[in-house]
Amino acid sequence: MPDPLSQTFSALADPTRRAILAELALGERTVSQLVEGRGMSQPAISKHLKVLQQAGLIERGREAQTRPCRIAPRGLDAASGWIDRCRADWEDTFGRMDAFLAGMAAPRDKGGTP
Structure with a gap:
């Protein structure tokens, strides 16, 4: 497993993940909201979210049927x-x-x- 700094820069290297972070900087979003208007499938967005979460850049909650995503404060x-x-x-x-x-x-x- 790469060191945390390498994980962070690797996650930030992808323009889709940077766009997701920019959107989350405006506030919490569900996966469905992140899929809208991107022309990508839900599984593809979920893979990007997994990379961002593993790098410590986002947090994912659990509210009923949804898993809202938010920026990790110290990410x-x-x-x-x-x-x-x-x-x-x-x-x-x-x-x-x-x-x-x-x-x-x-x-x-x-x-x-x-």
């Missing part, structure tokens, strides 16, 4: 944390590169020779 925390760490590392690296390049350009700006 994107691991991915968001990883992206934030990468962004901080990149900004630090680019900052050091900018400083290095500025130091190389300084003698030329003062009329010095390279």
